Every structure is written in C-alpha cells, then in structure tokens.
Amino acid sequence: MLGNALDGLTVVDFTQIGAGPTCTMLMADMGARVIKIEAPAGELGRGLGPGWVGEDAALFHGFNRNKLGVSLDLKSPGGAAAARRLIAGADVVVESMRPGVMKRLGLGHEELRASKPALIYCSISAYGQTGPYADRAGVDGIMQADSGLMSLIGVEGAEPCKVQAPVVDVMTGYVAAMAVLAKLNQRARDGQGGYLDVNLLNSALVLQQSSITSYLADGEAPVRVGSAAPYSAPNQAFETRDGWVMIAAYMPDRWTRLCVALGIPDVATDPRFATSPLRVANRHAMVEVLTAALKTRTTDEWLAVLRAADILCSRVSTYEDMTRHPQVQSNGMLAQAEHPAHGMVRMPGFPVNSVEMNARPHRAAPACGQDTSRVLREAGFSEEDIAGLIRSKAAHCTSAELAQYQPA
Incomplete structure (x- = not known):
C-alpha cells in the first residue's frame, strides 16, 4: 500500500503556498513524517482566499494534509538552532525560499550536508539556483506568463488568459517529489544524499512538451484556439x-x-x-x-x-458536475480530513491507488504551531528547552498550549 511506502522517512518542510507543499504532501500521503516549519505568523498560503476553513484559506488545507505543524522564528538564533537540530534527525529537507535565504539563515545545503552527508536537500524556486534570473521571485501566474503557457490559453484576439488552477505549482510539486524519490533510491545504493534544484520555469516548460516541440520543429508560433487542440480536429x-x-x-x-x-x-x-x-x-x-x-x-x-x-x-463539467461524477466517486478522489475545530474538510486526494489511499484517515492541515512542543520533545528537547524557546519567541505554539509555558 502506497500509504506505508515512506514509513520511517522524516522530511523537514520549509515551503509555502503551492509547489513545495504539494511535494511534501505527496510524501506525507505515502507515509513520511513531514514536519512543516512556519514563521510565527504562518505561511502565506493561509491567507489566500476566498474559500475558507475557519480563518485559514481552503487552499492551505488542499496542500498541507498529513503534516506536523511547527512554528519557529528562523531569524532568531534559537529558532535557527532548533531547525538545525530537527534536520539532524531527518532524511530530507525541502525548501522554497528565494535562492540564498536559507544560506543566510545558516540552513544552506552545503553547511547541512557537510555534517550529514546522507541528507537529501531539495530547493524549489522560480527560476533555479543559478543563472541570470536566479535572484528573481515568481509565482504560478508569473511563470505561466514567462514560460509561454499563457500564449496558448484563450481565444485569438482576446486578452491573455491563464489556467485558473495553479498548474505550474502543482506540476513542480510532483516533479520535486519524483526527484526526491529517485534520490532516495540512489541513496539506498551508495549511502549518499544530494542536492536537488527544482524550479517552476522548467516545470512550466515540460507542461508544454507537445506545443514547444512543434514550435521548435517548424518555427510556427501557436495560435490561441480556445478549447480546440492545435494539432487535430475535431x-x-x-x-x-x-x-x-x-x-x-x-x-x-x-x-x-x-x-x-x-x-x-x-x-x-x-x-x-x-x-x-x-x-x-x-x-x-x-x-x-x-x-x-x-x-x-x-x-x-x-x-x-x-x-x-x-x-x-x-x-463540459462544472465543479458541481465533477463532485457528482460517478467515476470521481468510484475512484474515491474527493478525500476528507477531520479538522479539530471546523469539522470535515474535503479536497482532491492522492491520485495513485486512489480508493485504497483515500479510504484511510487523513490528518487535516495543522494549525500554525500545532505540534511545536510535541515535535521538539520527540527530537530530544527538554521541557526547559522548549519553554525557553517559546518564552523567547524563537518558537511558537498554539494559544491553548501557551499558558503552560508562561512564567509562574
């Protein structure tokens, strides 16, 4: 069963919004223990509504099920040190900061792999870690535009359009997960970890494999033809x-x-x-x-x-049609997770062996800092260490837990 395939694997997740969280969610779905590290205010994806589950965006829940939530201030010495200690017990790190940020925080791949050669470190960025655009930020819509994808969408003569679903983010997440799994297989043979550079631009290009190949063959720019395929009719x-x-x-x-x-x-x-x-x-x-x-x-x-x-x-189905689709229901692809405060949250499930995978209970996406004390305790931090981190605001927990860490 794929839900147990990655049992025993620990992933420390420094990602946000779509691409990185998709990668780590896939690994969590397959049984990995994923520790999601967020800033005290939570990651940006929590605020990207409409579509809400309580105070958090539904988008956040769609990308972060089955993870443990830890909140650390990585800009503080205590928070960065706590992150390094968590990584010391991990197999994989996935991060989606702008290139250079993790290094400035003392969490760059060279430093971490020097002390842990078996560590697999995956960086997800807009354009890649090197090259003339490496320092530029980018999100799904920007990459749809910059990669040429938007030149395919819509009808001739109309304004540019984008795919409303964040397809570049999701594709990048799948590419990153594939790369990590391939590296894990290699590590099983030679014991060595490695560094993976995954970016949105490359993923946006491979999404257009057929269109770009056609252009490279004859130099003819694609024409926007709405719902039609440019290479066949009807x-x-x-x-x-x-x-x-x-x-x-x-x-x-x-x-x-x-x-x-x-x-x-x-x-x-x-x-x-x-x-x-x-x-x-x-x-x-x-x-x-x-x-x-x-x-x-x-x-x-x-x-x-x-x-x-x-x-x-x-x-041409609406989303209402899709939720009633007999095959979607048969495949069990509308998974659900029980949220402790807001009841059942539904979302698309894991796409392989979907009935088997999505029938098992999912954990809802964590509240910010929901598992901070638990994860730190399991990593060997003493209660005094945990209290010190929380009191100094290097680490954060939920308001329900906060009282126990206040000075008597």
Whole structure:
C-alpha cells in the first residue's frame, strides 16, 4: 500500500503556498513524517482566499494534509538552532525560499550536508539556483506568463488568459517529489544524499512538451484556439441546445462515425474535411457545420448518441458536475480530513491507488504551531528547552498550549 511506502522517512518542510507543499504532501500521503516549519505568523498560503476553513484559506488545507505543524522564528538564533537540530534527525529537507535565504539563515545545503552527508536537500524556486534570473521571485501566474503557457490559453484576439488552477505549482510539486524519490533510491545504493534544484520555469516548460516541440520543429508560433487542440480536429468543445459537449473525433473512423451520428453523413467526405490536417486548416468551416447539427439537441441527448457510436466525448463539467461524477466517486478522489475545530474538510486526494489511499484517515492541515512542543520533545528537547524557546519567541505554539509555558 502506497500509504506505508515512506514509513520511517522524516522530511523537514520549509515551503509555502503551492509547489513545495504539494511535494511534501505527496510524501506525507505515502507515509513520511513531514514536519512543516512556519514563521510565527504562518505561511502565506493561509491567507489566500476566498474559500475558507475557519480563518485559514481552503487552499492551505488542499496542500498541507498529513503534516506536523511547527512554528519557529528562523531569524532568531534559537529558532535557527532548533531547525538545525530537527534536520539532524531527518532524511530530507525541502525548501522554497528565494535562492540564498536559507544560506543566510545558516540552513544552506552545503553547511547541512557537510555534517550529514546522507541528507537529501531539495530547493524549489522560480527560476533555479543559478543563472541570470536566479535572484528573481515568481509565482504560478508569473511563470505561466514567462514560460509561454499563457500564449496558448484563450481565444485569438482576446486578452491573455491563464489556467485558473495553479498548474505550474502543482506540476513542480510532483516533479520535486519524483526527484526526491529517485534520490532516495540512489541513496539506498551508495549511502549518499544530494542536492536537488527544482524550479517552476522548467516545470512550466515540460507542461508544454507537445506545443514547444512543434514550435521548435517548424518555427510556427501557436495560435490561441480556445478549447480546440492545435494539432487535430475535431478535438474541442461544441455548443449544444443547452450547454457544451467536448468531442475528440479526429481519427479517420471516428470522424466518419461522428458525421453519421450527427445526421450529416455527406460531411465525412467533404474535400475540406477529408483528413485531420485539412480539418485543422478549415477549422472554422468545420465548427460551423458541426455546431449547426449539435444545437438541435441537448447535451444529454447527444452524449447518449455519441457514446453509442463510440465517439470520445464528455460534457463540459462544472465543479458541481465533477463532485457528482460517478467515476470521481468510484475512484474515491474527493478525500476528507477531520479538522479539530471546523469539522470535515474535503479536497482532491492522492491520485495513485486512489480508493485504497483515500479510504484511510487523513490528518487535516495543522494549525500554525500545532505540534511545536510535541515535535521538539520527540527530537530530544527538554521541557526547559522548549519553554525557553517559546518564552523567547524563537518558537511558537498554539494559544491553548501557551499558558503552560508562561512564567509562574
């Protein structure tokens, strides 16, 4: 079971918002003990609403389940020393500070790996740790723009658009998790850790593998074509009487069956539409013909007809549709976690062996400093040490715990 695959692995997590937290959440889902280190005010992702669970953004809960929450002031000597002590007992560090920040805090990879050669240290940044843009910050939207991804999104002549879901962040998180797991496999053979440089720009580029490869082959800049695929047709959303249906029928046999199913069999042999490249070249004319037929019935009616003809199709679902989707429910992909103050929190689950993984209990994302005293205690700190860190504000705990650390 993947939920136990990383049992015994300890990860110290200095990340925030999307990319880094996705990486460490995946490892936590697979059984790693992930210690999330936050500043006293909490990480930036806690404030990125709307969509709230209590005072924290739902976004934060979507990226931070199954983690232990520790709050340290890394700018204080005591907080940085506590972090180093936690890392001494860890296997992996993942951080997403701007390049150079962790080094200035005394938590850079060279220093830490000098005393712990088996440590795997993963840095996640906007542009990478070296090069002319290394010192620049960046977030998902900036990277969608800078990587060329936004040049693909939307329709020709309209304002630039971005993918509303933070796809570059999430892709980067998966890339980072893959890199850490690969390094763990190598370490099992040679006992050595290593340094991993993962960045949003590279991840945004590999998201566009097919489009960039096409451009490099012929130098033709992509045209924004809305829901359509630039390399095949029909492969886009079409309007029906009451909504939209996505159709992929660019294969020769499916193109013919589509035309028959729509009641326009002669269109299949129209010279303008004889092949997928010709249909791409004559897309506007093709869309006009197909839409005229599709607008005569409802989406549900067409879905039944098209599926009977083995045409690849789907309604263009809203999120409400998605939550009721029979396969989403069958896959168990809407996972849930019990929050101690706010009840059940739902979110997308782990995508591999999803029924098995998401059936087991998840821990909700931690409150800021929720596990500070527990984690420090397990790392060998005495009660006096913990009280001293909290009183000096080098470490922070929840308000419920704070009273026990106040001077008598």
